[in-house]
Amino acid sequence: MHHAYIDKFAYQDSAIHRLDSRVKFLVVLVFTAVVISLPRMSLSILACYAVGPFAVLVWAGIPLRFVFKQILLVSPFVLVLALSCPLYDRTPVVVGFGPFFWQTTTGWLRCFAILGKFVVTMFALIVLVSTTRFNDLLAGLQWLGVPRLLIIQLGFLYRYIFVLIDRAHHILLARAGRKLKNLGFKNELRTAASMLGSLFVRSIDTAEHISIAMQARGFDGSWHTLSKLHIRRCDVFFVLVAALFISGLYLLVRPILT
Amino acid sequence: MHMANELLSIPVAGGTLAISAASLGFICRKVRQVIAADKLALMGILGAFVFAAQMVNFQLPAMPGTSGHIVGAVLLAIILGPHLGAIVISSVVIVQCLIFQDGGLLALGCNLINIALAPSYIGYFLYKSVTNGHFSSLKAYVGAMSACVIALETGAILVVIETAISGVLVVPLSTFLVTMIGIHFLVGFVEGLVTVAVLAYLQQLRPDVVADSLPGVIRLSRKAVLVTLGIFAFIIGAGLSLLASDLPDGLEWSYAERPDQPDFQPVVSNPDSRIAAVDDLQSKYSPLPDYSARGSKLGQVAEQQADAGAGWTSLAGVLGSAATMAVIWLTAWILRKRQPQ
Numbered sequence: 001m002h003h004a005y006i007d008k009f010a011y012q013d014s015a016i017h018r019l020d021s022r023v024k025f026l027v028v029l030v031f032t033a034v035v036i037s038l039p040r041m042s043l044s045i046l047a048c049y050a051v052g053p054f055a056v057l058v059w060a061g062i063p064l065r066f067v068f069k070q071i072l073l074v075s076p077f078v079l080v081l082a083l084s085c086p087l088y089d090r091t092p093v094v095v096g097f098g099p100f101f102w103q104t105t106t107g108w109l110r111c112f113a114i115l116g117k118f119v120v121t122m123f124a125l126i127v128l129v130s131t132t133r134f135n136d137l138l139a140g141l142q143w144l145g146v147p148r149l150l151i152i153q154l155g156f157l158y159r160y161i162f163v164l165i166d167r168a169h170h171i172l173l174a175r176a177g178r179k180l181k182n183l184g185f186k187n188e189l190r191t192a193a194s195m196l197g198s199l200f201v202r203s204i205d206t207a208e209h210i211s212i213a214m215q216a217r218g219f220d221g222s223w224h225t226l227s228k229l230h231i232r233r234c235d236v237f238f239v240l241v242a243a244l245f246i247s248g249l250y251l252l253v254r255p256i257l258t
Numbered sequence: 259m260h261m262a263n264e265l266l267s268i269p270v271a272g273g274t275l276a277i278s279a280a281s282l283g284f285i286c287r288k289v290r291q292v293i294a295a296d297k298l299a300l301m302g303i304l305g306a307f308v309f310a311a312q313m314v315n316f317q318l319p320a321m322p323g324t325s326g327h328i329v330g331a332v333l334l335a336i337i338l339g340p341h342l343g344a345i346v347i348s349s350v351v352i353v354q355c356l357i358f359q360d361g362g363l364l365a366l367g368c369n370l371i372n373i374a375l376a377p378s379y380i381g382y383f384l385y386k387s388v389t390n391g392h393f394s395s396l397k398a399y400v401g402a403m404s405a406c407v408i409a410l411e412t413g414a415i416l417v418v419i420e421t422a423i424s425g426v427l428v429v430p431l432s433t434f435l436v437t438m439i440g441i442h443f444l445v446g447f448v449e450g451l452v453t454v455a456v457l458a459y460l461q462q463l464r465p466d467v468v469a470d471s472l473p474g475v476i477r478l479s480r481k482a483v484l485v486t487l488g489i490f491a492f493i494i495g496a497g498l499s500l501l502a503s504d505l506p507d508g509l510e511w512s513y514a515e516r517p518d519q520p521d522f523q524p525v526v527s528n529p530d531s532r533i534a535a536v537d538d539l540q541s542k543y544s545p546l547p548d549y550s551a552r553g554s555k556l557g558q559v560a561e562q563q564a565d566a567g568a569g570w571t572s573l574a575g576v577l578g579s580a581a582t583m584a585v586i587w588l589t590a591w592i593l594r595k596r597q598p599q
Binding site: 007032033036037042043061074077078085095107117121122126128134137147148150157158163165172197199206207219 | 582
């Protein structure tokens with residue numbers, strides 16, 4: 001088990017980590033919705049909105065290098081679509097930034113606004129994910145009305161994802177040790193299909209063993225967790241500060257900047 | 259092709275979230291009635307299997323250096339049935355969002371529909387309807403291939419529709435559609451090949467697992483692959499050329515936002531009352547529906563002076579935010595330095 005790097009920061013401890021998962025989830029959801037509905041061409045207001053999640057990330061002790069790496073990793077689709085904006089929207093527009101003025105097109109403004117919103121909302125999502133243990137998040141989601149079957153499914157999935165990724169690594173290593181060159185499409189496909197098939201069979205067998213073990217311990221389909229949810233004073237404080245930040249920027253700063 | 263928040267408008271994101279939540283709730287209730295407790299572990303582990311399976315890559319032909327991997331939605335739907343398949347793939351999409359940050363939180367509804375719900379049901383019913391009746395290898399091939407290709411194409415087309423209704427992108431609809439359909443045809447075709455090969459492998463090793471979906475023996479043959487490819491190339495080619503001639507090129511979804519051409523007439527308008535209603539809803543409920551960048555030309559002195567104030571405020575906004583972030587970071591750094599380990 002050496003894949004805990006993906007959400008290892010969720011197991012740190014800080015004031016942010018100790019907040020209730022429901023509170024964090026809802027605040028991030030509202031924040032994302034507000035950022036998405038900001039004007040499509042204004043960049044400076046996005047910079048102001050970035051301050052909030054940035055402060056929380058720093059406070060929670062999440063390394064910024066990890067954050068940016070994560071954002072870069074999931075950006076290709078958005079990047080391609082954003083960069084296609086300047087090709088199709090060539091309405092000229094004059095942009096002023098401090099003492100500088102230059103002419104550009106609204107396509108570029110759109111492109112940078114999409115990328116800026118992407119970065120800011122990713123900040124918020126990373127705050128949620130890397131300061132909340134997945135089990136707590138699931139307990140919160142169940143409280144918020146997500147079906148119990150889906151919660152159990154997600155719990156199992158999370159528990160075994162790293163086990164099976166480990167297995168896939170072993171199979172990939174075995175192939176790399178035996179395959180010294182490109183085998184051609186047909187054989188590549190056949191090898192991959194055999195690997196997938198054996199992975200599938202092993203998964204089914206594992207599932208059978210696990211479910212026998214669980215039934216031996218009295219599992220009847222109900223799911224009990226240790227995660228306790230309770231709203232404390234600091235949760236209320238966090239919600240107040242977040243509401244003040246989001247609405248304050250929206251009502252006071254946005255009209256000036258746009 | 260996970261959607262991001264930024265490509266959607268609030269009404270589209272909210273609507274798709276509501277639709278996917280309702281259908282997932284419905285499916286869960288339905289499955290809960292028929293499933294035994296011992297199947298719960300199997301479903302969870304097959305979700306993890308999808309993640310592991312996506313790591314198994316293989317070289318693609320004609321494109322050296324690129325490798326593909328399986329998506330897995332149709333494979334699971336064929337083996338498990340559409341309801342269980344839909345739940346497993348939905349949980350995969352949710353974990354991709356919440357742990358790997360792939361796809362935005364608000365776009366989760368779109369992603370669930372495009373990647374999990376639509377492909378599972380469409381793939382399953384296509385496969386079943388093709389392989390219905392007397393079983394033959396060719397039927398299994400055509401069934402799995404058409405299931406994969408059409409299921410993935412549906413997801414791709416849904417992505418285009420959702421972004422078009424949102425109106426964030428200005429890429430002409432037909433260009434975007436043709437690109438997405440082209441790419442996903444290739445993806446779907448390779449997915450179909452792998453799916454058939456995995457089914458054949460499973461039939462040799464564990465016939466009990468695929469007994470429902472493969473009633474006869476499936477043989478891997480070059481001829482069957484070529485015949486299927488021929489059929490698909492024909493169908494998709496004909497469809498694409500029809501589509502391309504049908505849609506006027508350069509259809510601008512943002513036709514209402516062109517300050518440079520006040521007399522610009524939309525080439526195509528959509529008289530559908532539902533779209534008008536969505537537009538209405540968006541303009542009513544999105545806090546600020548239109549952008550406010552001024553379209554002025556260089557050289558107009560009066561306009562430039564009017565813009566000067568805006569330039570300074572935006573500079574102040576960006577610099578102020580940057581300074582705040584720097585102060586926050588420095589404070590945290592100093593505090594952490596002081597703290598004994």
